[in-house]
Amino acid sequence: MSEDKTSIGRGKQREATIVDVADAAGVAVGTVSRYLNGHPIRRGNRDQIEQAIERLGYRRNAVAAAMKTDLTNTIGFMVPGLSEFHAAVLERLSYKMRKAGKALLTLCHNSDPRSVCDVLDFFATHRVDALVMDGQDDVGDRIKTLLDHDTPVVFYDNDVRGLPVDRVFVENRVASRRAVGHLIDLGHERIGVLTGDLHNFTGRERLEGYKMALAERGLPLRPSHVIDAHWNYDGGHNGMRALLELPEPPTAVFSCNYNMTHGALALLKEHRLKLPDDLSLVSFDDVPLFALHDVGITAVSQPVDKIADTIAGILQRQLANPAGNAPHTTTTLQCDIILRGSTRRLLTPATLGATGS
Numbered sequence: 001m002s003e004d005k006t007s008i009g010r011g012k013q014r015e016a017t018i019v020d021v022a023d024a025a026g027v028a029v030g031t032v033s034r035y036l037n038g039h040p041i042r043r044g045n046r047d048q049i050e051q052a053i054e055r056l057g058y059r060r061n062a063v064a065a066a067m068k069t070d071l072t073n074t075i076g077f078m079v080p081g082l083s084e085f086h087a088a089v090l091e092r093l094s095y096k097m098r099k100a101g102k103a104l105l106t107l108c109h110n111s112d113p114r115s116v117c118d119v120l121d122f123f124a125t126h127r128v129d130a131l132v133m134d135g136q137d138d139v140g141d142r143i144k145t146l147l148d149h150d151t152p153v154v155f156y157d158n159d160v161r162g163l164p165v166d167r168v169f170v171e172n173r174v175a176s177r178r179a180v181g182h183l184i185d186l187g188h189e190r191i192g193v194l195t196g197d198l199h200n201f202t203g204r205e206r207l208e209g210y211k212m213a214l215a216e217r218g219l220p221l222r223p224s225h226v227i228d229a230h231w232n233y234d235g236g237h238n239g240m241r242a243l244l245e246l247p248e249p250p251t252a253v254f255s256c257n258y259n260m261t262h263g264a265l266a267l268l269k270e271h272r273l274k275l276p277d278d279l280s281l282v283s284f285d286d287v288p289l290f291a292l293h294d295v296g297i298t299a300v301s302q303p304v305d306k307i308a309d310t311i312a313g314i315l316q317r318q319l320a321n322p323a324g325n326a327p328h329t330t331t332t333l334q335c336d337i338i339l340r341g342s343t344r345r346l347l348t349p350a351t352l353g354a355t356g357s
Contacts, residue, residue, distance in 0.1 A: 016056035024052035036101045039320045050099065075315060076128035077106040078119050084258050084287045085302065086134075089156070092308035093132070100316065102129070111197075111231075113138060120146070130315050135160040137199060152318035154311050159201035166314045167330040168307055172202055172284075175300045175335040176209025176254070177216075179282045182298070182337065183252040184217050187346035188280060191219075192243040192250035194229040194236055194260045203231070206256040206284060225250055229260045236263025244271070251280065251346055258285035261297065276344035286338050296340025303333050 018036070022029040025048040034041050035049050052058070075097055079086040094104045105128060109115040120142045123131055131146060134157040143153055143163055153165040183191050193210045196203035207226070214221055227242055229235030236255060240263065243250055255261040261283035268279065275281055275295050283290070286299035310331050318326055 016058040018058075020056055021049065021052045021058050024056060025049045040316065071129050071319070072127050073102045074105050074126070074128050075102055076123040076126075076131040076133075077104045078116075078123070078131065078133035079106070079108055080111045080134060081108050085157075085285055085304070088304040089308050089311075092305050093311055096308060096312035097315075100312070109136075111136075117142060124149070124151075129319055130154070132156065132311055132315070134158040135201060152315070154314055156307060156311060157202060161201075164328055166318070166328050168310045168314070168333070169202075169331070170302050170307070170333050170335050172205035173209040173212070175337070176206040176256070176284060177213045178209075178337055179284065179298075179300050180210050180213035180254050181216070182339075183254065183280060183282060183343060184213060184219065186252075186280065186343055188250075188252040189219055190222070190225065190248060190250045190252070192225040192227065192253040194227050194239045194243075194253065194255040194264060196229070196231040196256050196260070198228060203256070210254055229255075229263070231257055232259050233263040233266075236260030237267045238263075240264035240267040244273075252343065253279060253281050255281065255283045258283060258287050261285070261299075265293075265297075275342045280343040280346075282337075282343060290338075290340065293340075293342070295342055297342045298340045299338050301336045301338050303335065306333050 018029055018032050022032045025032065025045070027045050027048060031041055031045055032049055035046060041049075077090060077093065079090070082090065090104070090106060097104050105123070105126070107119045107122065109119050116136045116139050120131075120139060124142075124146055128151065130152040132154045135155040136158070137160060140160060140163060143160070143165070146153060147164060153163070154168065155163075155165055156168045159167060159169065180191060180193075191210075191214070193207065195207045195210075198204055198207065210226075211221060224246055225243065227239035229239035236259065239260065240253065243253060244267075253264065255264055261281070264281070268275065273279060275293075275297075281297065283297055283299040286297075286301035290297035290299050310333070314329070
């Protein structure tokens with residue numbers, strides 16, 4: 001049986017090598033090499049190798065590996081900011097990449113066009129093996145440059161049309177239609193919406209789901225009930241105020257992400273308005289704090305682990321194909337709607353009469 005450590009001289013331990021890992025795992029050196037370089041291997045061999053690496057404390061020589069394979073084993077991860085959603089994707093994807101012997105280099109651009117360009121240039125300069133990003137408009141040329149240099153790119157959360165990349169999204173339009181349909185089923189006809197940036201794919205898709213739900217039930221689209229809240233806390237706060245100040249304010253609101261919902265909830269608290277007595281509310285994005293809210297916030301839950309796992313699988317497939325001719329895919333994942341206490345059936349004279357009140 002192999003020793004976990006190899007001694008040299010008087011009690012000094014040398015670093016474990018790839019040969020030691022192969023011996024401890026009971027596999028060929030070439031199999032360990034394939035694992036370390038992100039190539040697919042049998043699950044049983046992968047488990048044995050991972051256990052051996054942990055037991056031996058094996059540390060790969062990243063510089064030597066990069067010189068030999070022309071890979072840096074670094075993946076770029078580019079996000080507008082570490083919101084609840086993006087941070088959760090980062091945590092899961094970082095874990096998956098670490099298990100594959102790779103590291104995530106994460107930079108935020110705060111949705112500023114100049115920062116987006118600077119971040120893309122930084123990743124190109126530092127020769128990341130691949131880039132994971134939320135799609136950003138107006139930087140197609142820079143992304144294409146990365147692709148021309150055989151750097152795989154994966155879009156998630158937001159799209160830019162016309163680029164040969166892999167994509168991982170959720171059913172933004174379908175989930176939004178279901179969420180708004182839930183409010184309509186409860187008798188609400190005046191339903192406001194706090195939208196994200198309508199210049200990007202996700203903002204448009206979620207608004208389209210809202211419109212579809214109204215159209216399917218024969219309800220009019222009221223332009224005054226559609227508020228561009230810019231995906232952020234301040235937008236949600238100011239947008240909720242604008243909705244409540246309308247001559248005919250909505251009886252229910254659909255907020256298209258967590259940050260805007262946070263701002264909207266703060267405004268309601270400032271005005272001592274209660275959910276769902278004074279207003280029904282549904283949010284796109286579910287976060288742990290929603291379950292701890294006094295009544296609980298009904299929310300569209302994105303499958304964060306599946307998003308990250310799908311991205312990790314795509315990266316493994318693309319990096320195992322250095323010729324760059326692996327087919328590009330678009331994966332759309334389903335969302336769940338978590339029903340809590342922030343919505344209720346709208347009581348009208350008709351419903352009051354039907355219940356004998």
